[in-house]
Amino acid sequence: MAEMSPPPPQDYRPSKGFRREVMDAVTPRASILLLGVLVLELAFIVSYIGAFHSPKPSRVPIAVVAPAGAQAALVGKLNALPGHPLSARSADSVGQARAMVLDRSVEAALVVGPAVGADRLLVATAGGPAGATALQLVFQKADGPRRVVVTDLRAPNPADGRGLSSFYLVVGVIIGGYLASAALAMSFGARPANQHRTLVRLGALAGLSVLSGLGAAIIADLVFDALPRHFWTLWWIAVLITFATAAAGMAFQVLLGPIGIALSVLIFVVLGNPSAGGVYPASLMPPFWRDIGPALPNGAGVTLVRNYSYFGGHDTATAWWVLAAWAVGGVLVGVLASLRRQAKFGVMGPPRAEEGTVG
CATH class of the missing domain: 3.40.190 (D-Maltodextrin-Binding Protein; domain 2)
Structure with missing residues (x-):
C-alpha cells in the first residue's frame, strides 16, 4: 500500500505566478512600512554621524x-x-x-x-x-x-573605564521602556480598547519599570562595581527613566496607532542617544544635538546617573523636571486620548481593526 503524502500546511497555497505573488506580497501598506523603515535607517545614520563626526568645543x-x-x-x-x-x-x-x-x-x-x-x-x-x-x-x-x-x-571609578557606564545604563533602560510599550502594542493593539485597558497597561509598564530599575542598579553597582555605593539612587532614577519612556511610547501609540512605535524609535534612539552627552559632552556637539539633548529622557537620565554617581547630585534639578514631565505627560496624554476614543466609539471601544493591532 503506497504511503500517503502529508497534507500541506493550512497556510499553503499554490503559486499564482511570480508577478502576481509580488503584487500580493508587496501591498501598498507593506510598501509604506518599508519606506518608513528606510527613513528611520537613514535618519539614524544622519543623526549619529552628525553628532559625532567632528566634535569640537563650543562655549x-x-x-x-x-x-x-x-x-x-x-x-x-x-x-x-x-x-x-x-x-x-x-x-x-x-x-x-x-x-x-x-x-x-x-x-x-x-x-x-x-x-x-x-x-x-x-x-x-x-x-x-x-x-x-x-x-x-x-x-x-x-x-x-x-x-x-x-x-x-x-x-571615573576604576571599573567604569572611560566613564561611559552612566550612558550605557541609561541606554539600556530607555530601550526597555519603549520596547515594553511596543510589545504590549503588538500583543493587544497599539490603541487600548478602553480607559480601563489604558490604566491596566500603564500599571503593567510601572511594574516593569520597577524591575528594570532594580536590574540596572544590580548590574551597575553589585555585579560590575562600575557605579558603586549608589544602589538605591540608581534604582529609582532608572525606574523613572524607564517609566517616562514607556508612558510616552504608549501615549504616542494611543494618538497615532502603530506609527507611534516608529515615533518612539525616532525620539529615543535616533535623536536621544547621540544627544545624551554620553560619548561626548553637549559642549562638543553641534548646536542641534546640544540643544535637544537636555530636553529628552536620554540626556536627562545621563545627567542624573552621572551627577549622583560622581558629583553628589549637583546640577540635577532640570533633569528631574524633564523626566517628570515626560512621565506625567505620557500618562495624561495616554489617558485623555483613551477617554476621547471611548467617548467616540462607545464603552466597548472601536473594532479590533481600528485599534491599530500590529502583527
Whole structure:
C-alpha cells in the first residue's frame, strides 16, 4: 500500500505566478512600512554621524583664577578665541574654582601660575574624558609656549573605564521602556480598547519599570562595581527613566496607532542617544544635538546617573523636571486620548481593526 503524502500546511497555497505573488506580497501598506523603515535607517545614520563626526568645543563654561591685574584681560582673551570654544568667568580663589568644577557650575578651571611656570587646568573626567581632552588642546594652543598641567579632580571609578557606564545604563533602560510599550502594542493593539485597558497597561509598564530599575542598579553597582555605593539612587532614577519612556511610547501609540512605535524609535534612539552627552559632552556637539539633548529622557537620565554617581547630585534639578514631565505627560496624554476614543466609539471601544493591532 503506497504511503500517503502529508497534507500541506493550512497556510499553503499554490503559486499564482511570480508577478502576481509580488503584487500580493508587496501591498501598498507593506510598501509604506518599508519606506518608513528606510527613513528611520537613514535618519539614524544622519543623526549619529552628525553628532559625532567632528566634535569640537563650543562655549564650554570654565572658571579662571589669575593674578588680580591680569584676570579680567585673560577672561576677555579666552572668550574672544576664534570659534568661541570657551565661555570663561572669573573665580576668586583656587578653592572656589575647584568647587565650581565639582558642583558642575563649570566644566573646568584654569589656574594661572607665575610669569614663568606652568598653568593648571582643573578638570573632572568622570563628567566625560573627551571634554577634558578637548579643553587641554584648546589651552595648549591659547597659551602658546606655556605648559598646561592637567589636574583631575574626579576621575571615573576604576571599573567604569572611560566613564561611559552612566550612558550605557541609561541606554539600556530607555530601550526597555519603549520596547515594553511596543510589545504590549503588538500583543493587544497599539490603541487600548478602553480607559480601563489604558490604566491596566500603564500599571503593567510601572511594574516593569520597577524591575528594570532594580536590574540596572544590580548590574551597575553589585555585579560590575562600575557605579558603586549608589544602589538605591540608581534604582529609582532608572525606574523613572524607564517609566517616562514607556508612558510616552504608549501615549504616542494611543494618538497615532502603530506609527507611534516608529515615533518612539525616532525620539529615543535616533535623536536621544547621540544627544545624551554620553560619548561626548553637549559642549562638543553641534548646536542641534546640544540643544535637544537636555530636553529628552536620554540626556536627562545621563545627567542624573552621572551627577549622583560622581558629583553628589549637583546640577540635577532640570533633569528631574524633564523626566517628570515626560512621565506625567505620557500618562495624561495616554489617558485623555483613551477617554476621547471611548467617548467616540462607545464603552466597548472601536473594532479590533481600528485599534491599530500590529502583527
